[in-house]
Amino acid sequence: MFPFPTQPDLEPTTWTVGQLTSYVRQMFELDYRLRDIDVSGEISNFTRAASGHLYFTLKDATAQLKCVMWRAQAERLRFRPAEGDAVVAHGRLSVYEVGGVYQFYVDQLQPAGRGDLAIAFERLKDKLAAEGLFDAENKQSIPAFPRKIGIVTSADAAALRDILNVLQRRNPLVSVLIAPTLVQGESAPLQIVRALRWLDGRDDIDLILIARGGGAIEDLWAFNDERVARAIYLARHPIISGVGHETDFTIADFVADLRAPTPSAAAELAVPDLSGLRPALADLGAQLAAALGDRLAARRAAVRARAQLLLLLSPRRMLDSDRQQVDALAARLVAGLNRGLDRRRGRLAVAAAELSAVSPLATLARGFAIVRDAEGRLIRSVAQARPGTPITIQLGDGAFEAQVTS
Numbered sequence: 522m523f524p525f526p527t528q529p530d531l532e533p534t535t536w537t538v539g540q541l542t543s544y545v546r547q548m549f550e551l552d553y554r555l556r557d558i559d560v561s562g563e564i565s566n567f568t569r570a571a572s573g574h575l576y577f578t579l580k581d582a583t584a585q586l587k588c589v590m591w592r593a594q595a596e597r598l599r600f601r602p603a604e605g606d607a608v609v610a611h612g613r614l615s616v617y618e619v620g621g622v623y624q625f626y627v628d629q630l631q632p633a634g635r636g637d638l639a640i641a642f643e644r645l646k647d648k649l650a651a652e653g654l655f656d657a658e659n660k661q662s663i664p665a666f667p668r669k670i671g672i673v674t675s676a677d678a679a680a681l682r683d684i685l686n687v688l689q690r691r692n693p694l695v696s697v698l699i700a701p702t703l704v705q706g707e708s709a710p711l712q713i714v715r716a717l718r719w720l721d722g723r724d725d726i727d728l729i730l731i732a733r734g735g736g737a738i739e740d741l742w743a744f745n746d747e748r749v750a751r752a753i754y755l756a757r758h759p760i761i762s763g764v765g766h767e768t769d770f771t772i773a774d775f776v777a778d779l780r781a782p783t784p785s786a787a788a789e790l791a792v793p794d795l796s797g798l799r800p801a802l803a804d805l806g807a808q809l810a811a812a813l814g815d816r817l818a819a820r821r822a823a824v825r826a827r828a829q830l831l832l833l834l835s836p837r838r839m840l841d842s843d844r845q846q847v848d849a850l851a852a853r854l855v856a857g858l859n860r861g862l863d864r865r866r867g868r869l870a871v872a873a874a875e876l877s878a879v880s881p882l883a884t885l886a887r888g889f890a891i892v893r894d895a896e897g898r899l900i901r902s903v904a905q906a907r908p909g910t911p912i913t914i915q916l917g918d919g920a921f922e923a924q925v926t927s
Contacts, residue, residue: 539618546616549623555614560586560625561633564606566737575602578737579610579625582637587624588612594628604738604768605639608632638738642745645772649747654754660778661759663790667727669696670791671720671758673713676701680734680763680784687788692795698726703743704733710746717749721756728791729758731773732784735766744771753777763787891915 536544549555562579569575573592578585588610602608611629616622653659670688674681676699688695700716703709713731720729731753733741743749744764753760753776762777763784774780781787881891892900893913900906910925 538621542616542618542621545623546618549615550613557611557613559609559611561607561609562586563638564602564604564608565638565739567602567604575627577602579608580737580739587622588627589624590627590630598630600632602630602632605642606632607639638742642738642772645745645747645750646775649750649772649776654750655775659754663759663761663779664727665793667695667792669698669725669727671698671700671723671726671729672732673700673702673716673720673729674732674784675704678704678732678734680732683783683785684730684732684763684788687785688792691789692792694795695792698723705736705740705743709743710749713743713746713749714752717752717756717760721758726758729756729760730763730784730787730791731760731777732763732787733765734784735769741765741769741771744773746772749773750776761787761791887917889917 560579562581565578565580565585567575567577573595575588575590575595577588577590579588580586590612609631610625610627611631612625612627614623614625617624649655672681672684674684681699685697688697698720700720702712702716704713717729717731720726731744733744741764744762750772753762753773759778761779761781762771762773763781763786764771764773765783767782779790781790891914892906893915894900894905895911895913897913900912906912906925908925908927912923912925913920914923
C-alpha cells in the first residue's frame with residue numbers, strides 16, 4: 522500500500538513537504554488515465570545530457586509540460602528531436618519529488634511536423650536573407666582595441682555580470698555603458714530597439730554587445746523579432762550578438778556583425794586579453810629598439826661619410842693645398858733664380874777675367890800710367906805735352922794732377 526502520512530485518529534497533523542509531495546505523486550500514479558497517455562506539443566528547451574537522457578518541454582499556446590526520456594527509450598528513436606519540432610509523446614505523468622514538479626515520463630516520441638515558432642523563425646530568416654541582411658559584405662569589422670563598449674541587456678541578469686567580469690579580467694581599461702532593457706516578453710523587442718538606437722546614436726561608443734542568457738525558444742523570441750533585426754542591420758556601430766547558449770541561434774545572431782555562442786564569449790570577442798599582449802608588446806619594443814639602433818648607426822655612418830666628403834671638398838683644404846703648391850713653386854723659383862745667378866756670376870767672373878786681361882787698369886797695376894790733357898784726351902806722344910800743359914796722370918791706385926815743365 523501507499524505510505525500515507527500518519528496522523529492521530531481525528532486530529533489533523535502538519536505535513537512535511539516530502540509527505541505532501543509523495544502523496545501528490547501517488548495520486549497521479551493512481552489515476553489510470555495519466556499512466557498511458559499521448560500528448561502533442563512543440564519541443565522547447567531541448568537538452569541531451571551526457572548520460573544520454575533527454576530533457577525538454579512540450580508546449581502549446583496555453584501551457585508547458587516538463588518531459589524526460591531515459592536513454593534506453595531515446596536510443597530507439599528513429600529521428601533526432603530538435604528545438605521547435607512538433608511531436609506526439611507517449612508516456613505517463615508523475616511527480617519529480619526532489620524538484621517538486623510534475624513531469625511527463627516519455628517512452629515513445631513521434632514527429633508531427635514543425636512547430637509554429639519554428640515555422641515563423643524559418644520564414645523570417647528566409648525573408649531577411651533574401652533582402653541581404655545576412656550578407657558578409659554588409660558586416661562591419663570589430664575594432665581590435667575598443668575604448669568604450671555599449672551593452673544592451675537586462676540590468677539584473679546574470680549575463681550582464683558575466684560580461685562585466687570578463688571585460689574586467691581581460692581589459693580593465695575599457696569603459697562600459699549599459700542600456701538596460703527587457704529581454705523577454707511582448708514589450709521586449711521595442712525596448713531592445715530603443716536601447717540599441719540610443720547607444721548607436723552616441724559618438725563615444727566603439728562597439729555594442731547585445732546579450733541574453735540561455736532559455737527556451739520562446740524565452741529568446743524577442744531576438745527573433747523583425748524590428749530588432751532591422752535595427753541591428755541599420756546600426757552604424759559594429760555589433761556582437763551573444764544570445765542564449767552555444768546551441769541557440771536567433772535572427773539577431775545572423776544579422777549581427779559577429780555572433781558569439783554565449784554572453785561571456787561575446788565579451789571575450791569584444792576585447793583583447795592585455796595580459797597576453799604584454800609579451801608581444803615586449804618583443805615589439807625590442808624589435809623597435811633594434812631597428813632604431815640600426816637606423817641610427819646607418820645615419821651616423823652616412824654623416825661621417827658626408828663629413829669626409831665635405832673635408833675633401835673643403836675650400837680650406839684646397840687653399841692649404843694651393844698654399845703648399847705656392848711654397849713649392851716659390852722654392853723652385855728661388856732655386857732657379859739662384860742657379861741662374863750662379864751661372865751668371867760664373868760667366869761674369871770669366872768675362873771679368875777676360876776683361877781684366879785686356880783692361881788698362883791691369884796695365885796700370887803693372888806700373889804703367891795713363892796721361893790725359895785738361896780735356897781728358899789721351900796723350901800718346903811727347904809732342905802733345907808742351908811745357909805748361911796741365912795733365913792728369915792715372916795710375917793703378919788713383920790719379921793726380923800735374924803740369925808739363927819741359
